[in-house]
Amino acid sequence: MSRPVSIDAKAILEAARVIFLKNGYSASTKQIAKKAGISEGSLFKHFKTKTDLFMSAMEDDDGIISWxxxxxxxxxxxxxxxxxxxxxxxxxxxxxxxxxxxxxxxxxxxxxxxxxxxxxxxxxxxxxxxxxxxxxxxxxxxxxxxxxxxxxxxxxxxxxxxxxxxxxxxxxxxxxxxxxxxxxxxxxxxxxxxxxxxxxxxxxxxxx
Incomplete structure (x- = not known):
């Protein structure tokens, strides 16, 4: 069973989702870090690469209703x-x-x-x-x-x-x-x- 996503990581994912959906994949991690209220270095403690962050933000099931x-x-x-x-x-x-x-x-x-x-x-x-x-x-x-x-x-x-x-x-x-x-x-x-x-x-x- 996967570990629960930490509060910081959830905030990063939400910020990344907003920025990526608005500006596309070309959006910078600096923009995302600013939106999340953290440093760019802290962002990469949770996600190794920009691609990892992008895919995690797009695949996150937050807001999805299970029926x-x-x-x-x-x-x-x-x-x-x-x-x-x-x-x-x-x-x-x-x-x-x-x-x-x-x-x-x-x-x-x-x-x-x-x-x-x-x-x-x-x-x-x-x-x-x-x-x-x-x-x-x-x-x-x-x-x-x-x-x-x-x-x-x-x-x-x-x-x-x-x-x-x-x-x-x-x-x-x-x-x-x-x-x-x-x-x-x-x-x-x-x-x-x-x-x-x-x-x-x-x-x-x-x-x-």
């Missing part, structure tokens, strides 16, 4: 629409934090090694989220409340739709409706395709 465990615990219980609406809003909030960081990392020029994460225990956060949602869908299929041949593909489509909404906001400052209305619309369309109860009614009607 996977709660969602899995709701499988077979309550209202699926409500479950997905709650998760959808949490995903949007997380994306509003994470997407600008991902874009900053990609634009930094830092080489990132590609990897096939299928079945890996060390999957990156976005892939873990996808499999968590897919596992929930799979559980609901077993309960007969959803009809879905490929839960992973269903999860990819659901999350991808949410990503595009935030992408438009971040890049173009554009949105058609509020996050709440958007999530409700996405869930409504999703359930129209995968609702187990509705599917049963259609099948029974076709037999008459």
């Amino acid at each position: 996977e465990e709660k969602l899995m615990g709701s499988a077979g219980k309550g209202n699926i629409r409500s479950n997905l609406e709650s998760v959808g809003l949490q995903v949007l909030r997380n994306l509003q934090v994470v997407l600008p960081r991902i874009m900053m990392v990609r634009s930094s020029g830092i080489m990132l090694q590609g990897q096939d994460y299928t079945g890996s225990r060390e999957m990156p956060h976005p892939v873990r989220k996808l499999y968590a949602l897919a596992n929930y869908f799979r559980a609901e299929v077993k309960c007969g409340r959803l009809v879905m041949d490929n839960p992973e593909l269903g999860a990819q489509m659901f999350l991808g739709t949410l990503v595009y909404y935030v992408f438009q906001q971040v890049i173009f400052s554009f949105r058609i409706v509020t996050p709440e209305k958007y999530v409700c619309a996405v869930v409504e369309m999703f359930m129209a395709m995968h609702d187990g109860g509705s599917f049963d009614k259609v099948r029974k009607g076709s037999r008459k």
